[in-house]
Amino acid sequence: MMKKISSFVDYFQQYHESVTDPEGYWAKIAETFNWHKKWDKVLDWNFKEPKINWFINGKLNITENIFERNLPARKDQVALIWEPNDPKGKEIKLTYGELFEKVCQFANALKKSGIKKGDRVAIYLPMVPELPISMLACARIGAVHSIVFAGFSATSLSDRINDSKCNMVITADGLFRGNKNVHLKSIVDEALLSCDSVEHVVVLKRTGDPIEMKAGRDIWWSDFIAGVSTVNKAEVMDSEDTLFILYTSGSTGKPKGVLHTVGGYMVFAEYTFLNVFQYNEGDIYWCTADIGWVTGHTYIVYGPLLAGGTSIMFEGIPTYPDPGRFWEVVDKYKVNQFYTAPTAIRALIAQGDEWVRSKDLSSLKVLGSVGEPINEEAWRWYHDLVGKGKCPIVDTWWQTETGGILITPLAGITPTKPSFATLPLPGVQPVIVDNEGKVLEGNNVQGNLCIKFPWPGMIRTTYGDHERCRINYFSTYRNLYFTGDGAKRDEEGYYRILGRVDDVINVSGHRIGTAEVEDAINQHPKVVESAVVGYPHEIKGSGIYAYVTCDALSEDEARTIEKEITDLVSKIIGPIAKPDKIQLVAGLPKTRSGKIMRRILRKIGEGDATSLGDTSTLLDPGVVEDIIRGAKVDVKR
Numbered sequence: 001m002m003k004k005i006s007s008f009v010d011y012f013q014q015y016h017e018s019v020t021d022p023e024g025y026w027a028k029i030a031e032t033f034n035w036h037k038k039w040d041k042v043l044d045w046n047f048k049e050p051k052i053n054w055f056i057n058g059k060l061n062i063t064e065n066i067f068e069r070n071l072p073a074r075k076d077q078v079a080l081i082w083e084p085n086d087p088k089g090k091e092i093k094l095t096y097g098e099l100f101e102k103v104c105q106f107a108n109a110l111k112k113s114g115i116k117k118g119d120r121v122a123i124y125l126p127m128v129p130e131l132p133i134s135m136l137a138c139a140r141i142g143a144v145h146s147i148v149f150a151g152f153s154a155t156s157l158s159d160r161i162n163d164s165k166c167n168m169v170i171t172a173d174g175l176f177r178g179n180k181n182v183h184l185k186s187i188v189d190e191a192l193l194s195c196d197s198v199e200h201v202v203v204l205k206r207t208g209d210p211i212e213m214k215a216g217r218d219i220w221w222s223d224f225i226a227g228v229s230t231v232n233k234a235e236v237m238d239s240e241d242t243l244f245i246l247y248t249s250g251s252t253g254k255p256k257g258v259l260h261t262v263g264g265y266m267v268f269a270e271y272t273f274l275n276v277f278q279y280n281e282g283d284i285y286w287c288t289a290d291i292g293w294v295t296g297h298t299y300i301v302y303g304p305l306l307a308g309g310t311s312i313m314f315e316g317i318p319t320y321p322d323p324g325r326f327w328e329v330v331d332k333y334k335v336n337q338f339y340t341a342p343t344a345i346r347a348l349i350a351q352g353d354e355w356v357r358s359k360d361l362s363s364l365k366v367l368g369s370v371g372e373p374i375n376e377e378a379w380r381w382y383h384d385l386v387g388k389g390k391c392p393i394v395d396t397w398w399q400t401e402t403g404g405i406l407i408t409p410l411a412g413i414t415p416t417k418p419s420f421a422t423l424p425l426p427g428v429q430p431v432i433v434d435n436e437g438k439v440l441e442g443n444n445v446q447g448n449l450c451i452k453f454p455w456p457g458m459i460r461t462t463y464g465d466h467e468r469c470r471i472n473y474f475s476t477y478r479n480l481y482f483t484g485d486g487a488k489r490d491e492e493g494y495y496r497i498l499g500r501v502d503d504v505i506n507v508s509g510h511r512i513g514t515a516e517v518e519d520a521i522n523q524h525p526k527v528v529e530s531a532v533v534g535y536p537h538e539i540k541g542s543g544i545y546a547y548v549t550c551d552a553l554s555e556d557e558a559r560t561i562e563k564e565i566t567d568l569v570s571k572i573i574g575p576i577a578k579p580d581k582i583q584l585v586a587g588l589p590k591t592r593s594g595k596i597m598r599r600i601l602r603k604i605g606e607g608d609a610t611s612l613g614d615t616s617t618l619l620d621p622g623v624v625e626d627i628i629r630g631a632k633v634d635v636k637r
């Protein structure tokens, strides 16, 4: 295991070293991994193109660093614990040795079916062990995994498959989530009606529901691996070969495929995992995310397994069969590090304290939070009730694009402060800039959060469209990576993340692009146009508020249109993007040049019309009055 940062003094020393000699700093860390060939140069970069290359000409395989590197000491140690949706179901524990055999076997099966290095494989699976198995099998042979969260619709799935021209889809007949049973395979069948690139679909049996298998295209998982060898030699990869693509929403257009490469991501995943959670030999670690999101990629699979840890994956939801489920699982496995999202905490607060009090949580040492700013009430409850006041909370700020955590306390080392992500990890150089791009020096400043120097786990490009990557992240402020978040640095130099400053809404920790939701709403034949904004939501953090103008509606149509719009969004994107509020309006507030003034709609959605600011540029100020009158919230004037 690599050496962890051991004290606050050590943190400052390492931080200093990482800024004065970044290449030396990361080289020392990278040396703790197995390389077929060491790099010629640690870093070559500019944020103009952008070009970001780490560990240049290094040769390696990330799965050899999970398995071959760890196996001698950990063959019989449990790598993955799978806790099923149904608490009466049987858990699965896979040792490093067992997981390795399964990964190798699936890797061989992939190769046999014609998948080779560089091919894209879409994985659309529930939270079952076959998800990390297929993911690691791809990495083993150099195929690029593109995991799609199994809550996305057929349209979202086909968009993602087509964007990166996936050759294969790995899925299941269905999934269990709480008391829901979702027919995944039929969603895949629908998606594939508009995908030409997919040759084979591997189908895992999970629910046993009847499905259609298309001859020549579809094959059961069990047949796919039947008789296939469990011995596999890993593909030797270049540091900058692609490891995976993960789609995420931005402020414009369709979701983009954020691309990560093998070497830098590997180094950063293990480094951040060990340091942030201060994971120790033998600890039981549980991250409650879904592997369909980046948190699951880095902190259920790659980080913990590279570090030789024991990682729990959970198929279910926090409230099934009752709101005590998280704590029951913590108790059952004696979890030491627990990592979840503020939205889950808020949902559980609402269910009362007894669910927590009745369980033995004495094993807990560290609590983590990710996905959105954690409000002070949730922080206190998590700290006092779940952690009994003795577990540090690591409020970890990062993004799909950053590959791993960037700003966070180190557990037990960095003094914490509710709702502050505190300090950057070594190697991470944040800056706050004003809207003109001027860097705000010193403390007590607030503005747009940027990073001025590369770190190993950062995005390399957006799949198939490098210019889009440049425009999205590297063109707003010269020579800076722009995060899309606002932040303040307080008098102590601590960072507090204030949320998105672009047209992205963070709903229950999931990024939803307003443009995407508007496009979906606008597909309704009666809708003329729409504007979508976020508004404060007690459980979700932000809810989705849609203002919609329609053609003249009959009484019948008026009665059903809101539901039709909701269903349409669910069908086109997925249930997570459904608007929480839809307000039919006569017109949208627009400038004389025709631009929708979202700022005004946001204010109204927040229930505050006292500071609408300058409305004199509006084409028709009367529409604002109408919207306030019909708002689905009490608006203060």
Ligand code: WTA
Residues within 6 Å of the ligand: 248, 293, 294, 295, 369, 370, 371, 372, 373, 374, 395, 396, 397, 398, 399, 400, 401, 421, 483, 484, 485, 497, 498, 499, 500, 506, 509, 510, 511
């Ligand atoms: C938000 C999730 C405040 C932020 C890992 C970011 C946070 C977006 C935090 C990325 C945090 C994530 N405090 N905000 N601790 N963590 N965010 O790509 O707005 O799904 O830009 O990655 O989530 O979401 P993503």
